[in-house]
Amino acid sequence: MWSRAMKTEGIEGTERFQSPGKGRGLKATKHFKVGDLVFACPAYAYVLTVNERGGHCECCFTRSAEGLSKCGKCKQAYYCNVECQRGDWPMHKLECSAMCAYGENWCPSETVRLVARIIPKQKCQTERTPSERVLTLRELEAHLDKLDNEKNEMNDTDIAALHHFYSRHLDFPDNAALTELFAQVNCNGFTIEDEELSHLGSAVFPDVALMNHSCSPNVIVTYKGTVAEVRAVQDISPEEEIFNSYIDLLYPTEDRIERLKDSYFFTCDCKECTSKSKDKAKMEIRQKLSTPPEQEEIKQMVMYARNVIEEFRRAKHYKNILHCELLEICEISLEKMGSIFAETNVYMLHMMYQAMGVCLYMQDWDGAMKYGEKIIQPYSVHYPPYSLNVASIYLKLGRLYLGLEKRTQGVKALKKALAIMDVAHGKDHPYIAEIKKEMEEQK
Structure with a gap:
């Protein structure tokens, strides 16, 4: 069933392939010109950052000047309307009563909140989601063998916080599975930002994570609510690999290489890193x-x-x-x-x-x-x-x-x-x- 699904699934105009020296990647099967939408990907799971509560809808991330309605129970989550509130309830219920119980002591990190939302979804999901047309969440790289002591300690702290804040609402996988899931999210998570690059929240977009990195990327990822949109910023020819940038490109080559190695465990050899132009x-x-x-x-x-x-x-x-x-x-x-x-x-x-x-x-x-x-x-x-x-x-x-x-x-x-x-x-x-x-x- 899965292999047939793999063939029929996919993103029009692109193809998953083995990128020489980079492992799996995404390539174009048609021509994309500057500004073309290559593909859109809804979030597999997402969470609004605490600082934006009241300014954005928890469900669709719409910014509202007219005012949002708040959850009657915790009075901390805000929504555009009843539809958004109902739509978010399967995720919000994980936090709602806990926020009431803990009061000011409710303080899991955004990563912990995101992982708490992934666990129940993974449990009940038997089919691929619209976020996993070319890459499933379970296939995301964890790089467990490359984690240093500091990263392992951070993982352990996150797992402890997950148990502490969500023990009454979640049926936890074992520690090894949690360690892998946190490593996958840390290495493949995205921060959703607004037009001024202010942080709105965190999410996982498996299909977007399939793209490899270049310091001279030919696509850019922006967000429309909780959907990631990938657009061409250079002309892309058929058979050409589609590259996103994982990092801020302001810094010199040495800094970029160090950052990529530390966060994503590879050495970049793109034309920008080899020419240092x-x-x-x-x-x-x-x-x-x-x-x-x-x-x-x-x-x-x-x-x-x-x-x-x-x-x-x-x-x-x-x-x-x-x-x-x-x-x-x-x-x-x-x-x-x-x-x-x-x-x-x-x-x-x-x-x-x-x-x-x-x-x-x-x-x-x-x-x-x-x-x-x-x-x-x-x-x-x-x-x-x-x-x-x-x-x-x-x-x-x-x-x-x-x-x-x-x-x-x-x-x-x-x-x-x-x-x-x-x-x-x-x-x-x-x-x-x-x-x-x-x-x-x-x-």
């Missing part, structure tokens, strides 16, 4: 220094930059840290790195991006605009065409300008965002309609 521009050194820095000084500064990026990432999760303290970390690091690095250097840009985010949170619109204006041009150079990172900065800047009554600059920036989003999201995406409406209101 963008590394010189990404690692730009400040001009007009009285004495050019030695290689060792540059190396030390890169180490400092990486450490401060990690320090900032951790600091963001401290409950008691003030936003002005986060901004101070950004400013001090920018001053130090600026003694050697040019403002277009990717490590400088990273901290400027963080500073912009903090300014937006603090409603320091001028500060956010100042950082955004410094970021946008180098971003357009360092990232591939049709990058969501570039679109999101144009979008943030456009909205900032409009808020500060700089109408001409605002509309111009929003148009640049739309030029990318038309390709990446598709012209009929609700985000595009929203942005066009914002522009119309300026007339």
Whole structure:
């Protein structure tokens, strides 16, 4: 039965195949031009992030300005309407009474919440789901043999939390099966983001996970509610492999290779990693220094930059840290790195991006605009065409300008965002309609 299903199932215009040196992958069987929808994939399982509760529907992730109805029992989950509430109940019931019982002590991680939703679905699912046309969830790579002590400990912590928070609602598989499932989710999970790349939730999309990685990808993944949409950002010919990017492509080759090895357990050999064509521009050194820095000084500064990026990432999760303290970390690091690095250097840009985010949170619109204006041009150079990172900065800047009554600059920036989003999201995406409406209101 399965082998027949394998033949009849599939995604039109594509084919699962053995990619030389990469294991399984997905290739095109027809021509796709830039902007074409290659395929869409509903989430096998998904969960809205806690921070977005009340702003988005738990079931369909629709953002609502009109207000959502909340679950009468836990009063923490919000829905568009009765249909969405009913549709989400099989998943929400896993958390609803537990949230009431635990109160403020209800704090499983997003990964734990996602795995808790996968377990019952896997148990009752005998047929392939619409998310598994070319790859089943059980086939996802776990790389258990490659996990280091730290990752194994994280897995154990997650399993303990799953038992702690869901013991009354779930019939658990054994520990070995749970270990494998958490490893599969950690290696193949996706974060669903909005048009400004704000985190909305986590999900698994087995078919999307089949695509291999390239630092010069020919497709991009965006989200329409809880459905992943894969669109071509380069022309793709029949028999050509379809490549997605697993990571943020801002950083130099060494960083990207390290990140891919650490999170996905392979060494990238794409043309970008072998040619390192963008590394010189990404690692730009400040001009007009009285004495050019030695290689060792540059190396030390890169180490400092990486450490401060990690320090900032951790600091963001401290409950008691003030936003002005986060901004101070950004400013001090920018001053130090600026003694050697040019403002277009990717490590400088990273901290400027963080500073912009903090300014937006603090409603320091001028500060956010100042950082955004410094970021946008180098971003357009360092990232591939049709990058969501570039679109999101144009979008943030456009909205900032409009808020500060700089109408001409605002509309111009929003148009640049739309030029990318038309390709990446598709012209009929609700985000595009929203942005066009914002522009119309300026007339």
